[in-house]
Amino acid sequence: MEFVTQALIERFDRLSKVKAADFVINESRIGFYLNGEKLLSVMSVPSDQDAHIAGFLLSEGVIENPSAIKSIRVSDDGLSVYIDANVDESARKNLFKEKTLTSGCCVGVTGNVEDKIAREFLAADYKVAIGVLLDAAQLFAQKTPLFEQTGCVHRAALVLESGETFSAEDIGRHNAIDKAIGRARLNGLDVSRSFLMTTGRLSMEMTMKCVMHRVPIVISKAAVTLQGIRSALEYGVTLGGFARNGRINFYAHSGRIIV
């Protein structure tokens, strides 16, 4: 399988060791270039690089909407991604203004969007039946081949009102979300009537990504954090956690969920 490399291991137990072959995820350092200048590097699985860069820059407000993108090109080796776009220069400058190490990611993400929130507040009137979410969560709970082989990837899936679904996997939970939403937006689709599922914990960066993309509902198999809840309450995101075994816990704005 792509992005997976065979590694020779020694498996030790208390009394013996045996040589064996195992599979590990093959992540790379991928360079993002914006309008001809190196923007940053991201440790990532080299798939969906076009969706990744688009999703990331849209979620940071550096690119206002997909129509501002002129071109995206991925180098033959997959390790460099070039995007040409009309950018919001102040958002671009702010990207590295506040240096924050987050629980999962880092620069930008939290610092950059706070100025924009007032106009980005999510007032979407999209509602979805709990049965739709639970069915989707059940599908989402199935392990993918990449996870089965490596035990080392997060996954995100954006489900539109039509049922059309955009899925992505990556070693980083932020990356998987950027890729899934980025793909839908590159396809010109309206994501304001959709919900996002993720395997990763929901901290503030995740709700901020939803606000910036105007995705009204996000649900995780995993836990949510207090800052995740606070930002979701404040900015209008429906936040669900521990979506497992036929149940979902909602921490904010459950009014969008129909029983």
Place this chain on the structure above:
Amino acid sequence: MEFVTQALIERFDRLSKVKAADFVINESRIGFYLNGEKLLSVMSVPSDQDAHIAGFLLSEGVIENPSAIKSIRVSDDGLSVYIDANVDESARKNLFKEKTLTSGCCVGVTGNVEDKIAREFLAADYKVAIGVLLDAAQLFAQKTPLFEQTGCVHRAALVLESGETFSAEDIGRHNAIDKAIGRARLNGLDVSRSFLMTTGRLSMEMTMKCVMHRVPIVISKAAVTLQGIRSALEYGVTLGGFARNGRINFYAHSGRIIV
């Protein structure tokens, strides 16, 4: 419990919803100040802040060793940490030179240490019996109260040759490692005869932390990545993954493990 906040939730299943109380981790944005200047912020659980800042700056090579630290002070609200120390100015400048979004953390961490590696190569002759590791892994596998309540923390434990153990928990796997190793080093202990256990995946940043601290062995309950293996092979770190159920898989330098 500290760092845990009660949240009111609505638990939906297919047919009903019930209000309930749940516990969520209460992470904060904590400011790190070095010699009177704001260095960065970190989303983190506000515990062990002194060990956290020390462990982070030592692992980045900004502070060469604990004796270079003059003082560490934590503000009364726990959200600001002030360290005064003799620093390596070039390492400090490099901290934000290469902007890398990693699978779990970000600036610094990977970019900063590469210049230092030649002199930091780990040639420690420390060896440890597999039984010691498996016993420690079994203890480590027990869930902590904080994890039981929130399902939302990573953990790290540094075990010295004497058996003395330094443990820490945080929402970030990097933070937990910084706190555990930082505490041991603040106590003036020699960590070159120790092993580190973590609940987080072992990517390159983790092996780099071990190299910089001269911790020769790192073992995770979770997976390792290809870049984790490559850096461990290259820089002399013994790397073990999937430490569960009486077994550990070794991916690099298993010569330090005695059966």
